[in-house]
């Protein structure tokens with residue numbers, strides 16, 4: 001599906017529907033949709049069979065789909081089954097690859113930079129110790145938070161975003177006319193030496209509070225911003241921290257090479273060019289790295 005989306009973004013003739021339908025991309029899209037939508041249609045049918053609205057009587061864990069069905073019990077025109085299929089497909093496509101890709105980048109970088117890994121692990125053991133991470137720990141891991149942010153800076157999942165100008169506006173010497181599509185290169189903003197001390201290095205200290213205060217609030221845009229910014233941002237930070245804490249509590253990560261030796265490629269997301277994220281893991285014997 002990503003191949004299709006990217007092809008339609010860069011090959012403008014594919015934006016004309018009647019041309020798009022004649023290409024291999026149309027078949028690819030329909031095949032992908034068939035699998036994804038079929039999966040969610042089945043999940044909806046199975047969940048509906050046993051669905052009882054528990055929201056008012058029971059505070060046990062409810063999946064997103066169960067919660068949506070609960071709402072529909074109260075508000076029948078909340079969404080049709082087909083609309084639920086689309087909501088679930090959107091959330092799945094936006095979330096399944098993003099969090100895991102950033103965690104993969106983080107593990108490789110922590111393996112390449114053991115001093116940074118040691119600081120992150122030391123913090124985890126001093127704040128949480130060896131028990132399982134809990135919700136209240138999430139905001140107490142300041143250094144891990146800085147590590148994740150610098151990884152998001154170096155590898156923004158969406159290297160660029162597009163917006164349509166709703167009115168004429170002045171940008172430096174240029175007037176951008178209403179209706180014009182503007183591409184914002186998040187990758188370039190994140191590597192701008194006017195904004196970042198070490199733009200091409202892994203340097204979590206970019207996110208020390210005093211550094212953040214000095215910078216323009218839109219210098220860091222991994223989740224975009226404004227009303228169409230990422231819906232999953234709080235969940236994504238939480239999921240990434242839970243994964244990294246759980247891994248670092250048990251394992252020491254090792255990786256060869258340096259960041260600058262790993263070329264990147266970008267389509268609708270940023271990845272290592274070879275799409276390989278090689279690490280070695282060693283069982284951690286005590287609550288320290290070496």
Ligand code: HEM
Pocket residue numbers: 090091094095096098099102152156157158161162221222223224225227228229230231232233235236
């Ligand atoms: C590290 C993880 C993630 C990153 C870096 C990320 C990044 C982004 C970015 C940059 C956009 C905005 C695109 C734009 O402005 O045009 C976006 C949109 C979106 N994201 Fe995420 N995302 C992440 C995880 C998630 C997760 C886990 C979910 C769902 C649980 C999610 C759901 C969405 C949705 C639904 C949109 C579309 C919002 C809209 O168009 O109104 N994202 N994401």
